Amino acid sequence: MLQVKDISFSIADKQILHNITFSIHQGKFVGLIGPNGSGKSTMLKIIYRHLKQTSGMVTLYEDDIIHMAQRKLAQEIAVVSQETPVLFDFTVKDLVLMGRTPYKKWLANDNQEDFAIVEESMHLANVQYLENRTFNQLSGGEKKRVMLARALAQQAKILILDEPTNHLDIEHQYQLMDLVKDLPITIVAALHDLNLAAGYCDELLVMKDGALFMEGTPEEVLTEETLKHVFHVQAGISKNPFTKKLHLFFYTEQ
Amino acid sequence: MTKYRYPLLILALMLGLLASMTFAVMVGSVDITPRIIWELLFTKLGLSLETTASNAQSIIIWEIRLPRVVLAAIVGAALSISGAAIQALVKNSIADPYILGVSSGASVGATSVILLGAFSVIGNYALSFAAFLGAISAVIIVFLLARVNGRISVVRLLLAGFAISMVFSAITNFMLMMSKQQGGIQAVMHWMLGSLAGAKWANLGIPFIIFLLVFTLLLLNYRQLNALLLGEETAATLGINLDRFRILIILFVSLLTGVVVAVSGSIGFVGLIIPHLVRMMAGSNYKVVLPISALIGAIFLVWADMVARIVIAPEEMPIGIITAVCGSPFFIWMLRRRRYSFGDGE
Known part of the structure; x- marks a missing residue:
């Protein structure tokens, strides 16, 4: 459904992304992994059109997203970015209700349907x-979940998450990943925690130095060799006895 | 906010505004009872034929005090909604309607009329016209400076506004320094601090219509204004065409501020404090912030103008001094309140 074709991106003379091509299929949970500075966030920002690529194209159902109206794009793609500073304060409910913005014309009021969607989104994101609390009083993890609820209320077909588990304690990390995995939509998430990536993603895209290094299922991608080459760590790989998913452990040679 | 609190608050503020306006018309060198005011008003509107008002009273109310009180309400409401909109536009809580250079531009226009007699061919309207022209020129320059590759950058907007204000103030100061005219400097100072003394029915029409237009436009776009408070990136992912929306806001808010400054001078503080006060009372949702700001701004300026008229009567105090003197202590009190964060989330 979403295709990234030969994307390059430069700021001034520095090239940040080099000819990246991949496709994302409907309903998949795709993880974007790679060390700091490998271009994960930049890639995501190009997909949701916050940044404009230097060359290449992103298509959604074969249409170039560059030509899409902003409102239309917001109905297709919802985003939870790393940080969302909120100037002045809103109640959580008002914030989640803002997720309905792309569907609202000038004179439209918030109707029963909107409130039902907001309720459901808040319920899903726990x-x-x-x-009725105000956003700026919340803890980092609570804020993250509120922003997720806001994105869910957008009822987009693709949800983009930029390091969604940052600031979350271990319980909420797993809770959030469980919730996201069960959503009947396509998910693209930049992830730092490789065990979370291994446990939840259907496919992984590995980025290194602004290029796509490898793609495939977690089993295909997360090998000792890749981890050594891309992340510069020694890794052991086993199976989590409870989930039967890959489990990675790391060590250095000192 | 519970279901009925908001309509009740609006209703209470409307009544408060009417009461304040009535009271403001009563106060002055000639005492007038509220009964006479309302009788006269109904007569003028053709709803009643009898009035006990004497001819002199009728002239004082209808020709002098009422237009002035109405202008105070319009200016207060206009500055407050402009301030609220600009604060969302530049995502900054210290922003006020003059941050894009409106008042310094208007000052150049007004000063050139007062000291140099510019535009004297158009008579009484020269001052308003020149002030409006100056205001709009300043904003256009700021706007062009802030555009990079067809996009408006907020930081550049703020810095350009600052730079252009400096340049225009320098021009005003230069004209003041070079002027040999008796009383000219005082007249310019008086204008810059704001006054509603020039109010006539004939020059209320334009500010009122522009106010209604901009108010409606902003209210129709309350979702966009709310989304702007979440930052550019999030606003865009909520479907807002930022470049177009910013241009729309800058254009209309500057038009309103320019028109208001042209008739009243640059009255300070209202556009900064009223939106904060409203957020403290009623939260940040612009659907609520805009109407309540308009009403509270109107009430505040009606009272400020009344004080300006009577405090050193028969002389008049510039209203800008009143708004600052009454506004600052209140603003400082707000600064010390822990419950209101001015947007930094502490």
Whole structure:
């Protein structure tokens, strides 16, 4: 459904992304992994059109997203970015309701349907108990989940997450990944924690120095050799006895 | 906010505005009872035929005090909604309607009329016309400076506004320094601090219509204004065409501020504090912030103008001094409140 074709991106003379090509299929949970500075966030920002590529093209259902109206794009792609500073304060409910913005014409009021969607999104993201609290009083993890609820209320077909588990404690990391995995939509997430990536993603894209280094299932991609080459760590790979998913452990040779 | 609190608050503020306006018309060198004011108003509107007002009272109310009180309300409401919109546009809580250079541009225009007699061919309207022209020129320059590759950058907008204000203030100061005219400097100072003394029915029409236009436009776009508070990136992912929306806001808010400054001078502080006060009371949702700001701004300026008229009567105090003197302590009190964060989330 989403295709990234030969994308390059430079700021001034520095090339950040080099000829990246991949496709994302409907309903998949795709993880974008790679060391700091490998271009994960930049790649995501090009997909949701916050940055404009220097060359190449991103297509959604065969249409170049560059030509899409902003409102239309927001109905297709929802984003939870790393940080969302909120100037002045909103209640959680008002913030989640903002997810309905792309569907609202000038005079349209928020109707029963919107409120139902907001309720459901808050329920899914487990922030319903916060609905009357104000956003800036919340902890980092709570804020993240509120922003996720806001993105869910957008009812987009693709959800982009830029390091969604940052700031979350271990319980909420797994809770968030469980929730996201069960969504019937396509997910593209930049992830730092390779065990989370291994446990939840259907496919992984490995980035190194602004280029796509490898793609495939977690089993194909997460090998001792790749980890050594891309992340510069020694890794051991086994199976998690409970989930039967890959489990990685790391060490250095000192 | 519970279901009925918002309509009730709006209703209470409307009544408060009417009461304040009535009271402001009553106050002055000739005492007038509220009954006479309302009788006269109904007569003028053709709803009643009898009035107990004497001819003199009728002239004082209808020709002098009422237009002035109405202008105060319009200017207060206009500055408050402009301030609220600009604060969202530049995502900064210290922004006010003059941050894009409107007041310094208007000052150049007004000063050149007062000291140099520019535009004297158009008579009484020269001052307003020149002030408006100056205001709009300043904003256009700021706007062009802030555009990079067809996009408006907020930081550049703020810095360009600052730079252009400096340049225009320098021009005003230069004209003041070079002027040999008796009383000219005082007249310019008086204008810059703001006054509603020039209010006549004939020059209320344009500010009122522009106010209604811009108010409606902003209210129709309350979702966009809210989304701007989440930052550019998030606003865009919520489907807002930022470049187009920013241009729209800059254009219309500058038009409104320019028109208001042209008739009243650059009255400070209102556009900065009223939106903060409203957020403290009613939250940040622009659907609520805009109407309540308009009403509270109107009430505040009606009272400020009344004080300006009476405090050193028969002389008049510039209203800008009143807004600053009354506004600052209140603003400082707000600064010390822990519950209101001015947007930095602490």
